[in-house]
Every structure is written in C-alpha cells, then in structure tokens.
Amino acid sequence: MALTLLLATALSWYYMVFAMSMNMDPVQQWQLYDIVMLFVMWAIMMAGMMLPSAAPVILLVEKLNQQRKQRHSSYAPSLYFMLGYLLAWSFYSAIITLVQYALHHLSLLNSMMVSANSTFTAILLLIAGLYQFTPLKQACLSQCRSPISFISSQWREGIDGAIWMGFKHGQTCLGCCWFLMALLFATGVMNLKWILLLTLLVMLEKLLPFGEISSRIIGVILIASGLYCML
Numbered sequence: 001m002a003l004t005l006l007l008a009t010a011l012s013w014y015y016m017v018f019a020m021s022m023n024m025d026p027v028q029q030w031q032l033y034d035i036v037m038l039f040v041m042w043a044i045m046m047a048g049m050m051l052p053s054a055a056p057v058i059l060l061v062e063k064l065n066q067q068r069k070q071r072h073s074s075y076a077p078s079l080y081f082m083l084g085y086l087l088a089w090s091f092y093s094a095i096i097t098l099v100q101y102a103l104h105h106l107s108l109l110n111s112m113m114v115s116a117n118s119t120f121t122a123i124l125l126l127i128a129g130l131y132q133f134t135p136l137k138q139a140c141l142s143q144c145r146s147p148i149s150f151i152s153s154q155w156r157e158g159i160d161g162a163i164w165m166g167f168k169h170g171q172t173c174l175g176c177c178w179f180l181m182a183l184l185f186a187t188g189v190m191n192l193k194w195i196l197l198l199t200l201l202v203m204l205e206k207l208l209p210f211g212e213i214s215s216r217i218i219g220v221i222l223i224a225s226g227l228y229c230m231l
Helices: 002-023 032-070 078-105 118-131 135-144 147-154 158-182 192-207 211-230
Strands: none
Touching: 002 032, 002 078, 002 192, 032 078, 032 147, 032 158, 032 192, 078 158, 118 158, 118 211, 135 158, 135 192, 135 211, 147 158, 158 192, 192 211
C-alpha cells in the first residue's frame, strides 16, 4: 500500500510539474471541454496535495488489514479506503471548478486563473485566516491529527465500509483544509510554488507535534496579509 500511495502522489505531482500548464491553456470560451479539463486538473492537484498528509491514516488501515489477513479474518483492501478519501476531494474539485467558472465570469479571476481584483484577494485571505480559528476548523484538525481515534470510532466492514471510511476521513480533511486550498485563487491556481507551500502547510498542521499551534500562526499570517492587501 505504501508503494501505491507513493506512486499516486508521484504521478499527481508529475502531472502538476510537467503536464498541467500544457493541458490548461488560458480559458477564453469556457466550453464543456474547458470545464472538464479544469475539473481533472483540480482533482489531480487535490490528490497530490492531500495524499501526503493522509498517509498516516491510510497506512494505519493497511496495517490493521494485514493483521486481519494474518488471522484469516475478512478485510477490504486499503485501496478502497484511499479511493473513498479521493472521492471526497473529487466532490470538492467539482464544486471548486464551478466556483472558478463563476469567479471568471464575475471578472474576479483572469484567463490565467489568477486573482484580478485586490479586494477579492484581501477578502479571501481574511476569510481563510479567520477560519483557522473557528471551532469547525479545530475540530476537523484534531480528528486529522488522531488517526487511531478516527479508525476506532469509524471502522466499517467490507468494501463499502472501507470506501465510506475513506470518504468520511476525506470530509474531515475538507473541513480542515478547504479554505487553504481556495487560496490558490489568490496566488494562482497553477502556481507550483504556492501549491507546494500549501501542501507543506497542510502537512505541518496535520503531522507535526505543534500543528494545532501552527494552524493559528498561519491564521494570523493570512489575516495580516489580507489587511495589507487592503492598504
């Protein structure tokens, strides 16, 4: 499973580094093809950004499945858990694609998928920063940081159960990170430096011992950045 996880992450980043800019020309007409390709871009991008921070819970599911296999107990391959997790982020990708479509037609994003309005950028930074301090953010972050607690409370049997668990964990990660991902509208949806930075920030929050404190520090930085954009 570790190899599958690594391969999925590596392929996602390969697409972002080498193929994303070639497959996404400046959007002018917004035909069905453009929208579909934009969704594909978001879905692959979310996989590459979120799978690294989800690795502990995915590998924990794999460890439990291996133990069940050794005891000759029934189990569902961990791949189904990962697919459920990615399914949650695919739903987000579909929604964020439609949001981007709306922002483009409101002239808040230019054809290169970068914010075209400093007020919009400031508001986005302020909302993302304030969200870091909300009870929902902190509750979701706490669950993301405790994979053992999540598995013990949410375990389901069978393939359907594995997909449901993965989707449930993906929802938790959504509640934790969705505004951070939306910051790409301010920095540039295809800006690899910011994609990497946001990936590292998510990992910082979810994996390191001081992640809960760092989430608030990130919030302060985002709020200060938003206020600066308003000057």
